[in-house]
Amino acid sequence: MKNTKTPDLPLSIRAIIVAFRVFFHLGWTKISKKLGTDPTTVQKFFQCMQRLANGSEDFWYLLSHIEPSGCHHPAPLIAPGSEESLEVRKAVLKHKTWMRNNAVNYERSKANLPPLKCTTVQNICLDFKHAAANPKYPKRIKRKRQPCKTALDEEDRSNWLQYTQDLEEAEAESDILTNELANKLKDQIQKLKDTVSQQQKNAESPGTLEWELLQQKNMEICAYNDAHFTPA
Structure with a gap:
């Protein structure tokens, strides 16, 4: 019996899937029946192409992102003590009030480097090997993010004082009304x-x-x- 699950689709089949979807708006099941593939495989492939094409449905633009090896590219491993590992930990320690992956990817964007996944950043922060290989901070970086509170300016402070005063007066009036109603x-x-x-x-x-x-x-x-x- 033929196995219809083909995670590595040939380049020609990939192009036909894109054509069927873009020009004829066929569903995943119809496309899979015509090509002898699995509907889930067809759907995942096309959605992957769209992600690579930034959501575009232009036929020629989608074709420019077709790769024979598929769109699943495992992220390269970051070795403990490597320059990349140290830079990740440095970014997290630099922006202590930020989420860890936001801090890392912000610093990487300034260096024109691709973003890292949250799990990768978390592993570098919490793994004992990465911590031991970091001479400046040989400890695990645990989550201790505190909210960053900015001081009120003069206008905001004035509005806050007026609000609290109005609130106290309203509470006093409410107490008076409550007592009057209770007495009545x-x-x-x-x-x-x-x-x-x-x-x-x-x-x-x-x-x-x-x-x-x-x-x-x-x-x-x-x-x-x-x-x-x-x-x-």
Whole structure:
């Protein structure tokens, strides 16, 4: 049975994949069926070409980035104690408030050197061999990045003071309103209790409206009981 997984595609197949995708907008499955390749391989190859071409979909520009060996280029190993290893560690120590890979790649960009991966920078910083081979700093460089706080200028300081003052005044007003609402609620509850207590007293005094209402309600209850619960 033919193995359709071809990680190393021939140069002619690569060109056909680009043509099918750019001119005919075919999907990965259709392209793979026409060429006898794996859809995932086709997709990864074309996306790799686009990355090399900075996202372009121009046919001739994409063809200029086709390489027979593929687009997977392993990064060269950086030996402990080498000039590159020492420069990486020097950049990290120089920009202590930066992320390590940002510090390294910033210094490398000034020297027209390609950027390094985060894992490579991390390995050089934390590996004991790289640390031991660094005479100026023979220690592992651990993450101790602190936020860089800039001092407020006069205008910002004035705005900050005004903001804090407004905030304190707003909190004081909020406390006053809260106390006023609490006192009003307390008064309302007390008035309600007094009203209920007075109505209870009136219901026990003949001649009052509450007493008459209570008598009427008792009569209605007795009439209902007589009508529905007649003794056998």
